[in-house]
Amino acid sequence: xxxxxxxxxxxxxxxxxxxxxxxxxxxxxxxxxxxxxxxxxxxxxxxxxxxxxxxxxxxxxxxxxxxxxxxxxxxxxxxxxxxxxxxxxxxxxxxxxxxxxxxxxxxxxxxxxxxxxxxxxxxxxxxxxxxxxxxxxxxxxxxxxxxxxxxxxxxxxxxxxxxxxxxxxxxxxxxxxxxxxxxxxxxxxxxxxxxxxxxxxxxxxxxxxxxxxxxxxxxxxxxxxxxxxxxxx
Numbered sequence: 242x243x244x245x246x247x248x249x250x251x252x253x254x255x256x257x258x259x260x261x262x263x264x265x266x267x268x269x270x271x272x273x274x275x276x277x278x279x280x281x282x283x284x285x286x287x288x289x290x291x292x293x294x295x296x297x298x299x300x301x302x303x304x305x306x307x308x309x310x311x312x313x314x315x316x317x318x319x320x321x322x323x324x325x326x327x328x329x330x331x332x333x334x335x336x337x338x339x340x341x342x343x344x345x346x347x348x349x350x351x352x353x354x355x356x357x358x359x360x361x362x363x364x365x366x367x368x369x370x371x372x373x374x375x376x377x378x379x380x381x382x383x384x385x386x387x388x389x390x391x392x393x394x395x396x397x398x399x400x401x402x403x404x405x406x407x408x409x410x411x412x413x414x415x416x417x418x419x420x421x422x423x424x425x426x427x428x429x430x431x432x433x434x435x436x437x438x439x440x441x442x443x444x445x446x447x448x449x450x451x452x453x454x455x456x457x458x459x460x461x462x463x464x465x466x467x468x469x470x471x472x473x474x
Contacts, residue, residue, distance in 0.1 A: 271295060278333050282307035282364050286457055287450035289367070291412045296401065299373040304412065305366055310448065311337075312360030318445045319354040320418075321391070323380040325399065329368045337361030371399065379414060381421035383432075387439035393431045395421035407462045411455055419451035 256262055267273055274293050281292055282305050289304045296302045310317035328351075332343040337359075339345070371377060382394035397417035401410040425431050426443040433440050446452055 271300070278305055278364065278366050281305050285450075287415055287454035288448075289412065289415055289418075290454070292366070294409070296371065296412065298371055298400070300371050301368060302371060302412075303366055303368040304414070305364070307362075307364045308448075309360065309362040310354075311358065316445055317354050317448045319352060319384070320421075320444065321350060321380075321382040321384065321394075322353050322418075323350040323378075323382070323396075324369065325349070325377045325379070326369050326372060331366050331368070333364045333366060335361070335363035335365070337363060339363055339365070379417055381418045383421075383425050383441065383444060385434035385437060385439055386441045388434060388437045390434055390436040392434050392441065393421070393425045395424060397421075407458075408465045409458070409461060411458045415451050415454050418449070419446070419455055422446045422449075422451065 276292050278292075281290065284290075285305060285307055288306050288308055290306070292303045292305055293301075308317065327346055327349075330339075330343075330345045330347070332339050332341055332345075334341050335343075338361075377399040378396050379399045380394055380396040382391050384390065385392050395417065397413065397420070399413050401413060422444045423446070426446065429440060432443070
């Protein structure tokens with residue numbers, strides 16, 4: 242492959258007669274779609290709401306995150322997220338550490354959340370491109386509140402797995418994070434630091450909405466199946 246040619250499972254990009262690179266027509270099952278991030282954030286039931294219906298190999302996955310925390314808004318918690326691919330975060334409005342208009346590409350393992358006395362808000366869009374082939378893993382880990390030592394970690398597939406398959410399956414990042422937080426909260430042993438012995442508080446999962454998102458997904462899946470059954474009768 243030379244510098245002017247890019248191939249993947251979805252497309253082949255080659256220079257035309259005048260040397261310009263042009264995108265091929267989209268696949269019929271991957272029609273271009275668009276949405277408004279500000280309007281989308283109003284209906285978000287989770288802190289990482291997928292904006293488009295594509296999350297397969299080679300797909301561009303964008304998710305909207307909107308949060309108000311700190312001060313009277315309550316504790317939001319902190320965790321470490323590991324991704325096998327780069328994440329590009331664009332700030333569509335914020336008054337905290339992240340500035341409005343910031344574009345950030347962080348490390349593969351990065352902290353999410355944190356504590357702070359001052360209340361703040363942020364509306365961001367996080368975009369990543371899924372691997373075209375092979376295994377793609379993510380992980381969510383929790384650190385000791387006293388000494389910052391990692392005390393619990395769960396790895397999971399970044400692609401939809403059989404246990405979450407359906408008409409509109411949940412975003413794997415949300416499903417994995419919800420499971421990690423549930424396991425962390427359910428066991429004091431998982432929250433006990435082996436380095437210093439401190440027992441960390443349960444993670445405030447309600448602040449992130451992962452459980453609410455999965456419940457809504459379950460209702461959507463059950464409703465779709467009920468409609469399919471009604472049509473067959």
